[in-house]
Amino acid sequence: MNDSQASVKVDKLSFSYGQRQALRDISFNLSPGITMLLGPNGAGKSTLFALLTQLYRQQQGEIRFADEPLKQLSHRANAKLGVVFQQHTLDMDMNVSQNLCYFGALHGLNASSSLAQAIPLLSHFGLDDRLQDKVRTLNTGHKRRLEIVRALMHSPAILLLDEPSAGLDPAGRRSLMQTVREYCAEHRVAVLWATHLLDEPGAEDQLLILHQGQLLANGQCQALIADHDLQDLPQLFAHLTEEPRP
Amino acid sequence: MIYWYGFSGICKRELLRFWSQKSRFFSALVRPLLWLIVFAAGFRAALGIAIIEPYETYINYEEYILPGLCAMVLLFNGMQSSLSMVYDREMGSMKVLLVSPLPRGFLLLSKVVAVALISLLQASAFLLFAWLYGIEAPLTGYLCALPAMLLTAMMLNTLGLIIGAWVRQLENFAGVMNFVIFPMFFMSSALYPLWKMQEASQWLYLICSYNPFTFGTELIRFALYGEFSALAFWVVTLSTLLFSVMAIASFKPERRF
Incomplete structure (x- = not known):
């Protein structure tokens, strides 16, 4: 993957639902590697995802993918994006293969190309023997993995994960995180991983802390902690948000 | 090619x-069959049908309401598609559709055609059962009715999309039944010819005359007898275009997700 393809620039992005301001003047860049977007529920993470995926129309500010304005790219920008939403979006009555082929078709892949792309990913995410199983029969962790496989099967440069570990046990979360890290490092994908869990960001990850629609911190996790003369991320988060730990 | 894969993927889903x-298929069949076998039999004596276009002779009531019941199958399925859109939105699968690199209008219209094809299957199955029951149309009529039913289904589905864009919860579908489906069906030529309606009430007749569902019903009625109603065709076609534009314009996910 070309690194310039895997870049996102968000500049002074604001969004409001009527009178309620959900995002204020958000600016950050994404490049290959994992960027953790940390914020409690209601911080504006899902609104930011909806703007990046163009589910919502931009009101103020600018988003650029690979240096092209998102407004100009319009729906074509979605070819560069893989998205996993917080809410499960698989069709429960269809099997794994049918779900993947449906998504592949929406990205211009025929059934055989969809499966050819998906099978190595299924193998990487430990789902290679579940192709004919109804999605309804998969456990929560496997559904999440399948959604990530689906998000990656058209080889996007940018992967957006909105609380992908929600509902997983600690072992499942660690395993999912590790698998995504390996895949994205190998393929030079820019990942934006939204979470409200303080133990998910790694010391080397880029970190964005979003609180009440404002970006309070932007930088490498370890460096941000050191800059504020603190011991760990929970302290940094509490310090910046002046709230008890989520 | 990407457009073809997208369209065929949506149809396949x-x-x-x-x-x-x-069960949805069978319930969609039971409703019109009850109307045909029970309701129409009861009303046969009460409602004599004189010679009107496109019929060449006096017909019995079952024969008269057959096209209207076909249109009813399309109407219910079209409105159920609006329900399925609310379901898709609640389940999040609408998001998967909208993050595709295809234009939003194309995706929505593909969904309209996909649902219309399902409606066509259901209406064709109903015609088959009606034929088995003894209510027959000319063989060529069945072939002519297919495009007429497809076009009518598309008109009703685009109307369903507009409604689906405004309905927030699945529970509101009961309101759609009461305020859209039943008035559209009863205030049309599906159950009684318009001249009979005019005898009963002038204002009701006027409403029926301007109801797009009336034109859908008449398009199917004429097609079933191998004839073409140009007026009905143009009204249904233009209504489909108008509703399509309105559906795309009124679809704003920021109001919903």
Whole structure:
């Protein structure tokens, strides 16, 4: 993957639902590697995802993918994006293969190309023997993995994960995180991983802390902690948000 | 090619969902069959039908309401598609559709055509059962009725999309039944010819005359007898275009997700 393809620039992005301001003047860049977007529920993470995926129309500010304005790219920008939403979006009555082929078709892949792309990913995410199983029969962790496989099967440069570990046990979360890290490092994908869990960001990850629609911190996790003369991320988060730990 | 894959993917998904909900198919058949076998039999004596276009002779009531019941199958399925859109939105699968690199208008209209094809299957199955029951149309009429039913289904589905864009919860579908489906069906030429309606009430006749569902019903009625109603065709076609534009314009996810 070309690194310039895997870049996102968000500049002074604001969004409001009527009178309620959900995002204020958000600016950050994404490049290959994992960027953790940390914020409690209601911080504006899902609104930011909806703007990046163009589910919502931009009101103020600018988003650029690979240096092209998102407004100009319009729906074509979605070819560069893989998205996993917080809410499960698989069709429960269809099997794994049918779900993947449906998504592949929406990205211009025929059934055989969809499966050819998906099978190595299924193998990487430990789902290679579940192709004919109804999605309804998969456990929560496997559904999440399948959604990530689906998000990656058209080889996007940018992967957006909105609380992908929600509902997983600690072992499942660690395993999912590790698998995504390996895949994205190998393929030079820019990942934006939204979470409200303080133990998910790694010391080397880029970190964005979003609180009440404002970006309070932007930088490498370890460096941000050191800059504020603190011991760990929970302290940094509490310090910046002046709230008890989520 | 990407457009073809996208369109066929959406059609295939609708077919798979339809196949996995066989009870929906049977319930969609039971409703018009009850009207045909029970209601029409009861009203046969009360409502004599004089010679009107496109019929060449006096017909019995069952024969008269056959096109209207076909249109009813399309109407219910079209409105159920609006329900399925609310379901898709609640389940999040609408997001998957909208993050595709295809234009939003194309995706929505593909869904309209996909649902119309399902409606066509259901209406064709109803015609088959009606034929088995003894209510027959000329063989060529059945072939002519297919495009007429497809076009009518598309008109009703685009109307369903507009409604689906405004309905927030699944529970509101009961309101759609009461305020859209029943008035559209009863205030049309599906159950009684318009001249009979005019005898009863002038204002009701006027409403029926301007109801797009009336034109859908008449388009199917004429097609079933191998004839073409140009007026009905143009009204249904233009209504489909108008509703399509309105559906795309009124679809704003920021109001919903």
